[in-house]
Amino acid sequence: MLFDDTYITIENEAEGIFRDKGSKFIALAYPITNESQVKPIIAKLRAAHPKARHFCWALRLTPDRSIFRLNDDGEPSGTAGRPILNTILSHELTNILVVVVRYFGGTLLGVPGLINAYKSATIDALHQAKRIEKSVNDCYQISFDYLSMNDVMKTIKEEDLVIHAQNFDTNCVIEIEIRQSKLNHVLARLESIDTLKTKYIKTV
Template identity: 70%
Template sequence: MLFEDTYRTIQNASEGVFRDKGSKFIAYAYPLTDESEVKDIVFQLKKEHPKARHHCYAWRLTTDRNVFRINDDGEPSGTAGRPILNTLLSKDVTNILVVVVRYFGGILLGVPGLINAYKMATEDALAHADIIEKTVNDIYLLSFDYLQMNDVMRVIKEEELSPSNQSFDLQCAMEIAIRKSELNKVLGKIEKIEGVQTKYLKTI
């Protein structure tokens, strides 16, 4: 196989905490499907923790190790977002956002202390999470005439696909998620049905 067909992520949001010299680091881990979700989550945490000194984060999307973003939010460069990200990479989880909220305890921890604190808080949040394996799926939009409905539904049933965003009228449309490794087989069957149009939307 030329690509990774599965990835590890977390089922639900989870929390972890680490304390050092009076400073408290609270890590919040969230499943993530799109970068656009990050802003709202960070905004919400800032509202919940207005007295916290820093809200640092890192996220990863897809199985590509190069798709990530880190934010030190005022901590010395490389001491917050990077250790959070490195923990996600070492635990091999993706489609995930971890935000660590820091309450300053009055004593400076120094660079090694900060790196350790952000790492430990992240590890604790992941230890409390349900880590699950998911398949890499391509989402396709199918458009077809109502008369083709039975043929389309037969393939969907045979291949155990889950359609979403369905609209049935004279002209029908639905989105289906196809596992990457099954792509050629499933699309081959669908494209044999006369009058069905397929359009690639995105990979999740």
């Protein structure tokens, strides 16, 4: 089966800027993994830019790029959040939030001018950002008897799996990350170990 288990995001925060007729549009791009990160970022930007008029944003989430949100924050509908999102889409990025902070310069730009400004600021920020490719991984919880520890750890080491959490007692529990393209192979290896049980948690 042909399976694309990678996606493109950005490595760290990046900033871009666009000016038109006295208005200033500062675009800030952030790598994120869930929507709960948006509110604190917007609140921080509002505190840092108390004289700015608008804080418009768009995000795209999940490895399959299925979740997106946008917000015009008082700008005419379709002139801010949508051009930001379209720029994210055209760059084929996910797990990303772009916020554009607008300082109003006193001259109305009109609908085409606003669309161009929000798009141009976003493009500048994305050009400053470092793009990185990540693999789509599934998180699993595995539980097993202490006597199986050596076999389990050997498999984890040989398959280069990432451990998120572990609790070793009479019954041991480990949370691991498995790349989706290796999933069937790795699970088959793990499940061949006596006493071991697997439980899917989430995809990251």
